[in-house]
Amino acid sequence: PFLQSVLEEPDFLAGRVTTSFIEERPQLLSARVPGDRGTKLLSYLAHQTVNQPYGPEAAIKHTARSKLPAYDITTPIPSGARDRLLKDGPEAFARALREQTAVAVTETTMRDAHQSLLATRVRTRDLMHVAPYVARMTPQLWSVEAWGGATFDVALRFLSEDPWERLAKLRGAMPNLPIQMLLRGRNTVGYTPYPTRVTDAFVDEAARTGIDVFRIFDALNDVEQMRPAIDAVRSTGTAVAEVALCYTGDLTSPNEKLYTLDYYLGLAERIVDAGAHVLAIKDMAGLLRAPAARTLVTALRDRFDLPVHLHTHDTAGGQLGTLLAAIDAGVDAVDVASASMSGTTSQPSMSALVAATDGTTRATGLDLQAVGDLEPYWEAVRQLYKPFESGLPSPTGRVYHHEIPGGQLSNLRQQAIALGLGHRFEDIEDMYAAANAILGNIVKVTPSSKVVGDLALALVGADADPVDFEENPSRYDIPDSVVGFLAGELGDPPGGWPEPFRTKALAGRTIRPTVTDLSEEDEQALLANPGRTLNRLLFPGPTKDFERSQEMYYDLSLLSTKEFLHGLGPGQEHEVDIEQGKRLLLSFQSISEPDERGFRTVMCLVNGQLRPVQVKDES
Ligand code: PYR
Numbered sequence: 001p002f003l004q005s006v007l008e009e010p011d012f013l014a015g016r017v018t019t020s021f022i023e024e025r026p027q028l029l030s031a032r033v034p035g036d037r038g039t040k041l042l043s044y045l046a047h048q049t050v051n052q053p054y055g056p057e058a059a060i061k062h063t064a065r066s067k068l069p070a071y072d073i074t075t076p077i078p079s080g081a082r083d084r085l086l087k088d089g090p091e092a093f094a095r096a097l098r099e100q101t102a103v104a105v106t107e108t109t110m111r112d113a114h115q116s117l118l119a120t121r122v123r124t125r126d127l128m129h130v131a132p133y134v135a136r137m138t139p140q141l142w143s144v145e146a147w148g149g150a151t152f153d154v155a156l157r158f159l160s161e162d163p164w165e166r167l168a169k170l171r172g173a174m175p176n177l178p179i180q181m182l183l184r185g186r187n188t189v190g191y192t193p194y195p196t197r198v199t200d201a202f203v204d205e206a207a208r209t210g211i212d213v214f215r216i217f218d219a220l221n222d223v224e225q226m227r228p229a230i231d232a233v234r235s236t237g238t239a240v241a242e243v244a245l246c247y248t249g250d251l252t253s254p255n256e257k258l259y260t261l262d263y264y265l266g267l268a269e270r271i272v273d274a275g276a277h278v279l280a281i282k283d284m285a286g287l288l289r290a291p292a293a294r295t296l297v298t299a300l301r302d303r304f305d306l307p308v309h310l311h312t313h314d315t316a317g318g319q320l321g322t323l324l325a326a327i328d329a330g331v332d333a334v335d336v337a338s339a340s341m342s343g344t345t346s347q348p349s350m351s352a353l354v355a356a357t358d359g360t361t362r363a364t365g366l367d368l369q370a371v372g373d374l375e376p377y378w379e380a381v382r383q384l385y386k387p388f389e390s391g392l393p394s395p396t397g398r399v400y401h402h403e404i405p406g407g408q409l410s411n412l413r414q415q416a417i418a419l420g421l422g423h424r425f426e427d428i429e430d431m432y433a434a435a436n437a438i439l440g441n442i443v444k445v446t447p448s449s450k451v452v453g454d455l456a457l458a459l460v461g462a463d464a465d466p467v468d469f470e471e472n473p474s475r476y477d478i479p480d481s482v483v484g485f486l487a488g489e490l491g492d493p494p495g496g497w498p499e500p501f502r503t504k505a506l507a508g509r510t511i512r513p514t515v516t517d518l519s520e521e522d523e524q525a526l527l528a529n530p531g532r533t534l535n536r537l538l539f540p541g542p543t544k545d546f547e548r549s550q551e552m553y554y555d556l557s558l559l560s561t562k563e564f565l566h567g568l569g570p571g572q573e574h575e576v577d578i579e580q581g582k583r584l585l586l587s588f589q590s591i592s593e594p595d596e597r598g599f600r601t602v603m604c605l606v607n608g609q610l611r612p613v614q615v616k617d618e619s
Contacts (some may be wrong), residue, residue, distance in 0.1 A: 038584050038606045039613070040554035041576060046602040046613040049567030050591060054387040057566040064380035064561075065129055069373040073132040078139040080176030085212055090240045094277040097142070097332050098307040103362045104142035104333035106180060106309070107134070108347050109378060110170070111145040113337035116313060116345040116406040119388040119414065120154040123561055124166040126381050130374065131173035137370040141177055142333050143213050146170050147206070148181030149446070150407065152189035156535060156542040160549040160556040164209055164531040171210030178212035178240070184446055185218040185226040190538050191447040191481075192489060196228040197518050197526075198537055203232035205530040207239045215311075217244035217282050219448035222491035223270040230274050242309060243276035246443045247283040248403060252292045258441060258495045261299060272304050278333075279306045283322075284405035284445040286315035290325035297329040307332035313345055313406030317395030320348045320356065327362050338371075340379035344392050345406035351375070384561045390414070402429040403436065408449045415453070421460055432456040434466040439485070440498040447481070448490060454479040473505035480512070487511040568604075 081104075085093045097104055110131075114122040127146065134144065147167050155161040170179060186193040188202050203214065214233045218225040226243060233241040245267045249259030268279060279300060281288065288296070293310070300308050310326050312319045312335070323334050335347050342349035354368045382389075390410025404412060412432075416422050435455040436442060444452050458479050459469060469476055484490070486502050489512075518526070518537075525533040535543040549556065556564060558576050568574060574586045589603040589610075594617045604611045 037554045037578055038586075039611060040552060041556070041559065041578075041584070042586060042604050042606065042611060042613050043615075044553035044556060045559070045563060045567045045574075045586065046588070046604060046615045047567070048563075048565065049588065049602060050600050050615045051618050052566065054565045057562055057569065058383060058386055060380075060383055062380065064126065064377060064384060067376040067380040068129065069133055069137065069370075069377070071133055071137060071373070073136060075136060077135050077176050080135070080139040080178075081142050082176050082178045082212060085178055085240070086238070090238065090277050094240060094307055097278065098305065100332070101361055102365050103327050103331065103357060104309075105140070105350070105353070105364050105366060106143045106145055106311075106333060106335045107138065107141050107337065107350065108145045108311075108335050109338045109341045111147060111149055111151055111180075111182065112311075112335070112407070113341040113346040114385070115150050116347075116410060117341060117390055118382065118385040119390070119411065120150045121158065121385050121388045122381065123159050123564065124155075124161055124169060124557055126384070126561055127166070128169055128173060130377050130381075131170055133374060133377075135174040135176055137374060138366055139176055140365040140367075143178040143180040144170075144174060145180040145182065145215075145335070147179060147211060148183055148189055148215075150189075153539050153542055156539055156546040160546055160553070162531070162535070162546070164205070164535075165557075167206070167210045179210050180213035180215060180242075181206060181211045183214050183216045183229055185216055185222075185229050187219070187447055187490075188229075188538060191450060192484065193225070193514060194538065195516050195518055197523075198534070199228045200232045201526050201530055202534055202538075203229060203236065203239075205534060207233070207236040209531070211239060213240040213242055213278075215242045215244055215280055215282075215309075217246055217280075217445065218491065219246070219443060219445050220491045220493050221246050221267055221443050223267070223274055225491045226271075227274055230276065234275050240277045241275060242278035242280050243271045243274065244280035244282035244311070245271060246445050247281055247288050247296075248285070248443050249441075250287065250289065250292065250400075251296060252289065261295060263494065264296060265299060265303060268300055268304060272306060276306060278309050279304065280309045280311060282445070283310070283312040283319075284407070284449075285399055285403050286313035286319055286406060287400065287403060288312055288319075288322050290318070290321045293322045293326040293331075294329045297326045297331045301330050309333040309335075311335040312347065314343050314348045315345055315395060315399040315406050315409065316397050317343070320352050323348055323353060324356060327357065338375055338378045340375045340382060344395055345390060345410050381561075384565075387565065391417075398426075398429055402433045403444055404429065404432055404453075405445050405449050407446070408444075408453060412453050412457075415457060419457060419461060421457070424460060428456055428460050431460050431466065435459065438466060438470045438498065438501060439482075440493050440495050442493045442495070448485065448493075451479075451481045451485040451490070454481045458482075470501055473501060474507055478505060478509070483509050484512060489514060 110127050152163045155163040188194055216226050216229045230241050233239050245264055249256050251261050308331050310331050336350040336353045337347040339349040339351045351371050354364050354366045354371055357363050391413050416425050416428050435452045442448050486506050563574055568588045576584045578584050585607050587605045592601040594600050598617050599614045600617050602613045602615055604613050
């Protein structure tokens with residue numbers, strides 16, 4: 001590569017070569033780096049090619065990009081809700097939402113839809129290909145939910161991507177649309193509480209990088225657990241604090257004793273007092289039936305002057321009905337996903353919502369044709385990520401019994417399969433309901449849902465009788481998350497603690513201490529490099545894995561998703577734009593039999609030059 005760079009040097013080509021030629025051109029010596037980058041990427045690709053961790057690639061003839069709409073994205077971006085937010089500020093922006101007639105729409109495909117259908121695996125480049133189209137073809141959106149929730153740790157853990165870079169890129173591509181994130185209160189984007197200082201730094205950095213709307217919730221509906229996040233968002237002065245009440249149970253049922261209308265109104269009052277700009281109903285499992293939506297939305301809007309934003313999952317298949325009932329009752333905004341990424345554990349379909357409200361006073365303003373034109377791209381993206389499909393082929397009414405949130409239902413199936421319990425999934429669903437009852441009929445959403453799920457898997461795995469477990473918990477291994485929950489790590493559950501079970505279960509167990517302060521070194525690091533430091537503070541292990549992957553394989557986000565998942569296809573030449581104007585052509589010629597240590601030699605070609613790469617066969 002060094003020789004090649006010299007041969008391409010303009011002065012060299014023009015014959016202007018002196019003895020100080022190299023000293024004056026240090027870049028020629030660092031020109032070894034592109035070669036290294038190519039080899040690093042090749043090592044990864046060769047590994048995927050040999051080991052096929054995601055199985056053989058689907059025989060798809062087209063690329064996802066070929067399914068992008070026929071729309072000229074060099075045209076100027078129309079103005080949108082973000083322009084109004086920047087001009088008017090969060091209070092007036094929220095007030096305008098409450099005053100508008102059209103039902104406002106949040107598009108969740110870039111976050112919750114793929115979190116709930118494809119194990120959160122959609123990569124930044126697949127979001128970035130469509131983002132300029134979303135900005136131009138659906139400028140009427142109130143917001144695009146594109147960050148937070150599980151996307152943060154999945155980026156570090158499985159995609160070798162820095163979540164902050166994703167946000168910055170999306171911000172650049174959709175300057176007219178508010179980007180919304182899901183923030184788990186004190187748990188930020190993690191699974192246990194972090195010090196308030198971490199929440200503050202996280203919110204600041206997220207707002208600075210591109211978040212306009214923070215949807216904040218707490219997994220036990222404990223307002224105190226959300227307060228630091230609400231304060232942090234309010235003190236940005238520019239971002240919207242949308243605060244959620246998590247919906248569970250069935251408020252229209254005469255048998256509902258805990259999660260009643262009074263419960264939700266009391267909770268909403270505390271949320272409003274805490275300083276919310278927008279009130280969200282977060283129906284994470286899709287339990288909010290149409291009549292309950294009507295009752296709840298009407299009551300919330302009668303009692304408070306904040307706008308109400310409804311989020312649901314279509315697990316049982318009927319949630320468009322819930323959205324329409326809520327719209328009739330005056331709900332101000334709703335969440336939907338592109339039709340090809342909607343339904344079952346995801347949100348209801350955007351096309352269906354637009355079609356159902358067009359011609360009414362509450363029409364969304366979105367163009368049904370434009371919304372439909374974006375669907376083939378997402379359908380093609382979904383094909384690419386087929387290895388991560390949840391395995392839930394159809395709606396399920398069993399959700400009204402087990403109450404498993406959409407995002408978890410798909411995950412739990414995969415966890416069950418990994419534990420060899422895939423064939424007993426219905427037992428796990430039943431045990432989840434039993435575990436919830438034992439833990440005190442709690443709100444179930446990340447991370448409290450993980451607590452219930454961990455317990456259900458442990459009990460089914462141990463063939464335990466839930467009645468015996470409840471009576472004699474000291475005789476059982478209890479997952480750490482469950483012990484932490486019972487110790488109060490996540491806050492206090494709405495129905496109080498289940499006694500005497502709790503005391504019996506905690507007796508003699510080690511409780512992990514909660515960290516409330518940061519070290520002086522971490523404080524300094526937060527000032528110097530907030531994004532990188534937050535990655536480390538929130539997810540030390542995955543951040544290390546991410547950094548190691550960057551060292552070993554360079555920047556994997558440069559690879560197309562087909563290459564990233566399946567490696568190099570036989571007889572195919574892959575183009576990788578390693579930097580502006582620098583393209584590598586990669587292919588492989590042959591793969592040897594494994595040697596005595598189990599290594600295969602993959603004969604690769606980089607821009608026509610042969611490069612043998614050794615790969616351990618792990619298959
Ligand atoms: C999350 O916390 O990621 C959810 O989607 C609830």
